[in-house]
Amino acid sequence: MPKFSLTPKSYEGQKAFWGVIFVLPWLLGFVFFFLIPLLTSLKFSFSSIQASSEGMKITFIGFKNYVEALTVNTNFNRTLVESIINMIVNIPLIVIFSLFLAVLLNQRFFGRTFARGIFFLPVILASGVILNLESTSLVQAVNEQNANSGGLVNAFGSFELERIMIRSGVNETIVAYLTGAVDRIYQIVSQSGVQILIFLAGIQTVSPQLYEAAKMEGATGYEAFWKITFPLVSPLILVNMIYTIIDSFSRSPITELVMTTGFDNSDFGLSSAMAWLYFIAIMLVLVISTYFVSRKVFYQE
Amino acid sequence: MLMTRLLSFENWKRWLWSIVRFVLIAGLSFVILYPILQKIATAIKHKSDLYSPIVVWIPENFTLENFKNAISIMDYWETLLNTFLLSSTTTILTTASCALAGYAFARLSFKGSKLLFAGVILTILVPPTTILIPIYMNLKDFTLMGIIPLLTGDSVNLLNSYWPFILTSITANSLKAGLYIFIFRQFFRGIPKVIEEAAYIDGAGVGKTFLRIMLPNAIPAIVTVMLFSFVWQWNDSFYTTTYLTSSNVMATQLSSLPHNLSIQLEGGVATNKDPFYMSMVQDTGILLAILPLIIIYLFVQRYFVESIERSGIVG
Structure with a gap:
């Protein structure tokens, strides 16, 4: 009975058949470890949950949890706004900084491999628990204090810079932003490891002929960057922007708030509502920034 | 004559850029490595060195006690x-x-x-x-x-x-x-x-x-x-x-x-x-x-x- 054979005979049919098989493990996981939890969490956020000996009693209460998160809870509003603002402030800094470094690391110079090695180190180190503990390290804090008075870290001090820039008539908000960036240089460097990698990879796919031609026509390195490198890697700016947003999840203080509300106070409804509000906020940022950036992005085809 | 001067100007520019680049990269590398170096310095210090005002990087009493404890x-x-x-x-x-x-x-x-x-x-x-x-x-x-x-x-x-x-x-x-x-x-x-x-x-x-x-x-x-x-x-x-x-x-x-x-x-x-x-x-x-x-x-x-x-x- 060739009609009922399990594998289809045509090449297209065979591919579709194997495609389903290959996707199947992921699909199972997607349903059980993503879709169902996502919907459950949505349901929780609209209900009040009482855990008792017979199990959980879930009653629908509408938007009460959301209202509570936004108006009653003392921490949520502040933490959410802080976390989003922090993200918005950091995105342009990280993207520009990593593009700049990628261009720098792409040039030929003595010790390039070594320098690259150091710059990708944050990819390994600056994640998860290490970063959390680092911020609480007392010895480090004290050492920094000592060093400040001793003049070691003074080199990073942005005070002088700030004065010079304000005197020369630069807008004060911009000055504050830039000096803030200088003060947080470690934070920015440590968050841009993957972004540098992606930009670097992108820059290396740009055909050298373009640069040669530009040089023949008399373009300077500066012009070559803005007229060749920048447009060609601009799609990656979008990629890196999105990556930076995703990457900020793990260090967001919201995560901690959601976990304490959920596990310590066992208020699953409220914590799910918080998590959903966070998700919605992130989506808004993502959609708006993608909209603006993708209009400027240059695609080759 | 003009050509050589131009060349030397180009040369000079290249050197300047090399120096700027070196300073930038070295500085940022230091920023990245600083916490690790600091941790190493802290880890090999003896407890008494913590309060010693003269010890910043290199400990006075070298010890592996911290490692043993950890x-x-x-x-x-x-x-x-x-x-x-x-x-x-x-x-x-x-x-x-x-x-x-x-x-x-x-x-x-x-x-x-x-x-x-x-x-x-x-x-x-x-x-x-x-x-x-x-x-x-x-x-x-x-x-x-x-x-x-x-x-x-x-x-x-x-x-x-x-x-x-x-x-x-x-x-x-x-x-x-x-x-x-x-x-x-x-x-x-x-x-x-x-x-x-x-x-x-x-x-x-x-x-x-x-x-x-x-x-x-x-x-x-x-x-x-x-x-x-x-x-x-x-x-x-x-x-x-x-x-x-x-x-x-x-x-x-x-x-x-x-x-x-x-x-x-x-x-x-x-x-x-x-x-x-x-x-x-x-x-x-x-x-x-x-x-x-x-x-x-x-x-x-x-x-x-x-x-x-x-x-x-x-x-």
Whole structure:
């Protein structure tokens, strides 16, 4: 009975058949470890949950949890706004900084491999628990204090810079932003490891002929960057922007708030509502920034 | 005459740029290495050096006591083995399942595969926080759609075992798996279709083509995914501290190090709980936790840079 054979005979049919098989493990996981939890969490956020000996009693209460998160809870509003603002402030800094470094690391110079090695180190180190503990390290804090008075870290001090820039008539908000960036240089460097990698990879796919031609026509390195490198890697700016947003999840203080509300106070409804509000906020940022950036992005085809 | 002057001007500009570049790179490298250097300096200090105003970097009394303390409190060797096993298991399983899914999304299109790929993107975009609590409750009473209670009569508690990690990585839904599927898909799309067609004409089925032709070609993508997956799993505290509360894994040990330390100090002789000393041992603990990663990094660093350049994330 060739009609009922399990594998289809045509090449297209065979591919579709194997495609389903290959996707199947992921699909199972997607349903059980993503879709169902996502919907459950949505349901929780609209209900009040009482855990008792017979199990959980879930009653629908509408938007009460959301209202509570936004108006009653003392921490949520502040933490959410802080976390989003922090993200918005950091995105342009990280993207520009990593593009700049990628261009720098792409040039030929003595010790390039070594320098690259150091710059990708944050990819390994600056994640998860290490970063959390680092911020609480007392010895480090004290050492920094000592060093400040001793003049070691003074080199990073942005005070002088700030004065010079304000005197020369630069807008004060911009000055504050830039000096803030200088003060947080470690934070920015440590968050841009993957972004540098992606930009670097992108820059290396740009055909050298373009640069040669530009040089023949008399373009300077500066012009070559803005007229060749920048447009060609601009799609990656979008990629890196999105990556930076995703990457900020793990260090967001919201995560901690959601976990304490959920596990310590066992208020699953409220914590799910918080998590959903966070998700919605992130989506808004993502959609708006993608909209603006993708209009400027240059695609080759 | 003019020509030479121009040349020298060019030369001069190049030199200046080299110097600026060197200063920038050296400075930023220092910023990156500073915390590590500081930790090393702290770790080899004796307690008395902490209060000595003349000691900043190089200790007066060199000691390995901090290392000994941190190793014994963290149960270091066992923790190291556990973490290594956990990370490498999830790495291998995740890479395999993500490669399958990535290839299917890239080349084996079927009805609805576009929609499912949108699902992959969704898993990347949704913060893990949002789905954490239902997953936690699900794993606490794991029923697998009511199959397990039928067999054993009761649901299983999968928390505090490695099962959550194994299950999520077999099904390509572990930590940041969406990103890995995306990387694989991008890479497989970059391999010319002609190769597959040639294999098919020569009589290879889809499975055989994948195993014998596509996978060997996908080494850069595989290396990239394995590296990231290993490192991120090693450092991950989000899932490990939720799924495992009592097992000895680096992330849980590190996060409970201050607590364990204070218990030990209180039980000991009159070593009163000195916050500076605690922080010192904690720094040593962090150093010990990242040390294996740094050693591995020294060896694979080259692939790290090379493979991501060829893995087609950018293409």
